[in-house]
Amino acid sequence: MTKIQLVQPHPALLLQQNSDRGLVVCDLHLGWERLLTKKGVHVPSQTPKIKNALLKLIKQTKPTHMIILGDIKDAITNVSMQEWKEIPEFFEEINKQVPNTEAILGNHDGNLESLLPKTVKIVPPTGAIFGDVGLFHGHAWPAPKLLGCKSLVTGHVHPTVAIHDPMGLRITKQVFVKAPCNGEILAKAILSRLGTKTEADTSRAFKSNVSQLFIMPSFNQFLGGRAINERKRGRKKPDTYIGPILRSGCTNIDDAEVYLLDGTFLGTVDQLKALS
Ligand SMILES: [Mn+2]
Numbered sequence: 001m002t003k004i005q006l007v008q009p010h011p012a013l014l015l016q017q018n019s020d021r022g023l024v025v026c027d028l029h030l031g032w033e034r035l036l037t038k039k040g041v042h043v044p045s046q047t048p049k050i051k052n053a054l055l056k057l058i059k060q061t062k063p064t065h066m067i068i069l070g071d072i073k074d075a076i077t078n079v080s081m082q083e084w085k086e087i088p089e090f091f092e093e094i095n096k097q098v099p100n101t102e103a104i105l106g107n108h109d110g111n112l113e114s115l116l117p118k119t120v121k122i123v124p125p126t127g128a129i130f131g132d133v134g135l136f137h138g139h140a141w142p143a144p145k146l147l148g149c150k151s152l153v154t155g156h157v158h159p160t161v162a163i164h165d166p167m168g169l170r171i172t173k174q175v176f177v178k179a180p181c182n183g184e185i186l187a188k189a190i191l192s193r194l195g196t197k198t199e200a201d202t203s204r205a206f207k208s209n210v211s212q213l214f215i216m217p218s219f220n221q222f223l224g225g226r227a228i229n230e231r232k233r234g235r236k237k238p239d240t241y242i243g244p245i246l247r248s249g250c251t252n253i254d255d256a257e258v259y260l261l262d263g264t265f266l267g268t269v270d271q272l273k274a275l276s
Helices: 034-038 047-061 081-097 144-148 183-193 200-205 269-275
Strands: 003-006 013-017 020-025 065-068 101-104 121-123 128-130 133-135 151-154 159-164 170-180 212-215 257-260 265-268
Touching (some): 020 047, 047 081, 065 128, 081 101, 128 144, 144 183
Parallel strands (some): 101 121
Antiparallel strands (some): 003 013, 013 020, 128 133, 170 257, 257 265
């Protein structure tokens, strides 16, 4: 069984399978500060900071595999001037430390291929497998082969918890979310999406082992997040249900466990609604 560990107090996971160690981070959104520049707010490039934070984590955790779980860059389809310069440098340095580096594509990663060194493996949004863990960004469906995994890991949501204090202040903290996942419902959703008849036989043939889903916080800590404990009134589904997996009904997000980056267990999403 693959061991899944938080790399406290960082928005990163370490997967261990025998002698293989996979360091996982997601939602870097390199070049995000360009949006501020457009509004007249000039912030120096944050990419060197993000790169140095990742290099430090690599030194600390000594991974054999580096897995970047989508939304590596910020501009969705085009490539900005800043990205042309910074992203190749970013990957060259990471790749020098961890020769086995892969980039799983997210919804912001249009034209990323042209920016990566040839030695970095590009994985489509349908995801990759490390031991018994399936990894995909979360904006699109995973490949059916990921149903054989015990755990799934995604990003995309940038989960945070919102806390209102009695003074009226509202703070948010980045969190890891660990949700129970009904593998059978997930398998049916994926198969029906593929146009397969979900008769009993087919479902058995595609028997799903998935029992838990991890949603990772964004590695870029300057970004805002989505408060998963926010109570939304008058809406059928809160917008925490982003991405097809969360909408498929295979997991009830209210039952999910919430952890701060330092590993502190806060409770379930349902319990934390009282704080929002
Ligand atoms: Mn995304």
